[in-house]
Amino acid sequence: MLKYCLKRLGFVLLTLLLSSMVIFFATQILPGDVAQLILGRFARPEAVAALREELGLNEPVVVQYLKWLFNFVQGDWGLSLSTNNSPVAPLVWGRLKNSAILGALAFIIYVPGGILLGLWAALRRNKPVDHVISVGSLSLIGLPEFVTGVILIAVFSLELNWLPPSSSISPSDGLYRMLPKLILPAVTAALVSLAYITRMTRASTVEALYSDYVRTAYLKGLSPRQVLFRHVLRNALMPTVTVAAISIGWLMGGLVVTESLFSYPGLGRLLLFAIQRRDLPLIQATTLLMTAIFCLSNMLADVLYAYLNPRIRYQ
Amino acid sequence: MSDSPPKLSASKKKILYRRFVSNPLALFGAIFFLFFFLMALIGDKVAPYPFDAQAIADRLEGPSYEHFCGTDQFGRDVFSRIIVGTRSVFFLGGAGTMAAAFFGLILGLAAGYYGGLFDELAMRVCDGVMSLPSLLLALVFISLSGPSTLNLVMIISILYTPIMARVVRSLTLEIKNLAYVEAARIRGESAPYIIFVEIMPNTLPPVFVEMSMRFSYSIFLVASLGFLGLGVQPPSPDWGMQINEARGFLTYAPWVLLCPAASIAVLVVSTSLFSDGIRNMLQPSTGKR
Secondary structure, rough: OHHHHHHHHHHHHHHHHHHHHHHHHHHOOOOOOHHHHHHHHOOOOOHHHHHHHHHHHOOOOOHHHHHHHHHHOOOOOOOOOOOOOEHHHHHHHHHHHHHHHHHHHHHHHHHHHHHHHHHHHHHHHOOOOHHHHHHHHHHHHOOOOHHHHHHHHHHHHHHOOOOOOOOOOOOOOOOOHHHHHHHHHHHHHHHHHHHHHHHHHHHHHHHHHOOOHHHHHHHHOOHHHHHHHHHHEEEEEEEHHHHHHHHHHHHHHHHHHHHHOOOOOOOHHHHHHHHHHHHHHHHHHHHHHHHEEEHHHHHHHHHHHHHHHHHOOOO | OOOOOOOOOOHHHHHHHHHHHHOOOHHHHHHHHHHHHHHHHHHHHHOOOOOOOHHHHHOOOOOOOOOOOOOOOOOHHHHHHHHHHHHHHHHHHHHHHHHHHHHHHHHHHHHHHHHHHHHHHHHHHHHHHOOOOHHHHHHHHHHHHOOOOOHHHHHHHHHHHHHHHHHHHHHHHOOOOHHHHHHHHOOOOHHHHHHHHHHHHHHHHHHHHHHHHHHHHHHHHHHHHHHHHOOOOOOOOEEEEEEEHHHHOOOOOOHHHHHHHHHHHHHHHHHHHHHHHHHHHHHHHHHOO
């Protein structure tokens, strides 16, 4: 098991190394010169040349990449171009904390919610409840966060006036003051994954219910409750657990849209800000961090699956 | 023994048709999907107003008989903008998905048929692309290359080629060992003939299923990029952009926002119902019980 984990971790590191190359070289081929970008269009050529020298832009690209990577690994993520040359790292970590709070809240909404809805639909399969849940989840899977988000805002903020439409929290806000502002964005970010987990759970539960071992369990006289908890759930929830782990990575994409819709100061909104300002160090740091989270969540899914399903481990 | 792949007989067509029609949800989805498709083709001709006709005097008017969905902040007819905007959704998603299917087919067939180092390399690259979050990849790509139509189509095809290639490759691995392919090889057919005439036709049904699914995802992606300001650029109408612009006056003119949101919802839901129907029609065994 340990060997398997290490192998997966090695794979993650390799992926990260590759994506760091992609990110770095992609940002290098941008038209325009970084030194010029920092100093502005009307800077004197000597000043630009001096800054180029200072930033090491005259060195070969590979040397630049290795230096950048070396600094990055050590936690020196460079200076942001658009926020008065403030260091990138503290900015990004602060935003990551906010995103993590929002993501965690979404996670504890959609995982139990999806499992319960999926089980309910599977146990009442082909009944009206199942049809409603199935069509509802199929619809929600395809709806972008900003569509569900604006509908939620329209209903719960503007019509009912229960929750605030914008979630611009400040660091001084305690959890108690933050919570009302977090509910709408968390639900918005949760809906796509909620629908996915619901469908996943329903499908695997239905499969388990039709399996031979469940029939055997019934025939040997176990009560429906015993069959459900001892035989159906154990097998049916295996795929769901791994999907729940992968979905942490999906949240990264959803949070970009959700945070920008609700003006929530998280990592996704920071990335969008960096993209709009063409702030290269900030783009590099946020993308690489989000990619890392994505890869780690995939790894977690693989490891969990191997842990739950011994057949995978010994291949 | 005949060389040509068996033609769909009339009775088989009838079976497929019945299987599709017997699923009311799929039929419902297909009807709405075709309606939107029609709008994508002729939307600019049937729209009641030009999509960019401004009438400052009539701005932010509520829905009425003249303006089904009201008017926006410049007095433009929201309904016309939605109808004209259909084209970019279909074009970007459709072209991107088709390009992905094309490259995925070539890559998957070649990797599956030849195997070896090429297969290994191609599949590792595919894994690499699939291991990155798609919206993130699209955001970075578009922000670096600029939001032109070509770039949008390109990023969609880059995102969806790996999954297509994987599907085609696994099918190719299965099919290439079947007796009829073996027969063709013994007959002395060339590799391209075997790949394109013997193997490819049998990989197409799952590819169509995958394409219909990817198309509904691409609507999601295109709309999200539009919302973030990185999609189709103004003045061309784009649903995501319309929603983004309308957020400012959601309180007193909700129709400007809710109408395009509803169109995205209806198109996405009908596309996925339609795609579900196609899957049940072509691969009934994988359908739900």
